[in-house]
Amino acid sequence: MSSSLFHTLNISRQDILTRLTDLDVTSNNLANVNTAGFKASRSNFQEMLNQRLTEGNQLLNTQALTGQGALRDSANPLDWAIEGEGYFSVTLPNGDTGYTRDGQFVLDADLNLVTASGYPLAWDGEITDGMTDISIGSDGVVSATDADGVRVEVGTVQLTRFPNPSGLTSRGNNVWLESDASGAAQSGAAGSENFGTIGSFRVEQSNVDLSQEMTHLIVLQRSFSMSVKAFQQTDTMISEAINLRKA
């Protein structure tokens, strides 16, 4: 087996870099421990071996963990949470459709239901002037009390699901985009087969598990320092080889 200490240096260097990326992922998870509808991500490391030559590890991808977040009660009737599979569709400024689990909507000046980032919810229905007491049923049917005090159905919010939701591309602002990896978007009524139900007066909390992230942070830090140690030692070994001949 041929080996070079410089190759060994490279194994540790590569590892140090992947740990730093993992630190970014973990920091992002920790920063969003209170973001409604947020999904934690994890870094997927993989061993690298080329023609039986050990090459350390690589960061294959980051994977969104799409598990359900805990539901919290709220006093706001426009706080809608999905329990089960599915995403709300929102229209992005460039006209594309984005998907989010963050159902904390507000009515803007034009009576559109918008997310905290200002993206309007894509649904078939309309809130008109004077409507109050907007509420949503578990099947996504939105009703409100109109100006005459009559309870009316104003439309339906459909949910969208994907074969592989962890393959969605994160766009930031808690919005995801369809990708080749996620598969094609499928729309359906809330509560129908494979789709979750919608609850009002509810907020889906972040699915970041604080204790798990903190444990991960510890392991990450220790692995990082171990690779730094290995790097330093390989460096010392190279220097020893260089100084074989006493001056």
Add this chain to the structure above:
Amino acid sequence: MIKGLYSAVSAMVMNAARQQVLSHNIANLQTPGFKQILTTAEDFMQNQAVYSPALNQASQIEYLGTLGLGTQIGPEFIDFQQGALQDTGNPLDLALQGSSFFTVKTPDGNRYTRDGRFLRDADNTLVTVEGYQVLDDAGQPITLPDGDVSVSPEGAISANGTAVAQLGIGVFTDPRTDLQHTEGNLFSGPTASTSQDVPNVVQGYLETSNANPSQLMTQLVEVGRSYEAAQNLVRNQDELLGKTIASLGRIG
């Protein structure tokens, strides 16, 4: 003296190779399903040590025994010991207990792996994080229906209460002899199991790397010091050689 010089250098070369494998194991401390690589050191070659008392008594050669000519890195082994299980709560994260392996399809053929980080791809096929298809017991890819997936300890996949497929799991009596480490976290081996043991699949868990940090750090110190000692020996002998050349040749 020259022999000693090369023996000492052989120890440096051997420890440099160990350092590489050690760095590889350290780098994969957080790779699920990773099995640490063990290195061995072996004797390089043995020479007969002889002693001849004087030049004119050539017949009187005494054999003193054997003289080792250094060390070399021996064959690498994979440590197939069970890694600890880590709770992830992700329904498509699977861990194995015992000497069983998932079967996956790579461009180079079917491979075995302990890495149970599986996903659905866009076509609902069960794949690894690298995108390799996970195979069932008939060697076919597994297509998952929509809905919640559950995996029994025997490796039977079911969704919404109906059976979908049986995971193709290879069980080996001695993975060290049956399997070869071909690509990262993948092993090639015989097409059929060599053991009748029933696999034990744990859903929602991942098997962590079986490399042990404290063991790795100890080995790191050991390798570093051995390398240093060997380097010192080379320098010592170089000095002695220098002295021999400088003083023995001096007349008067």
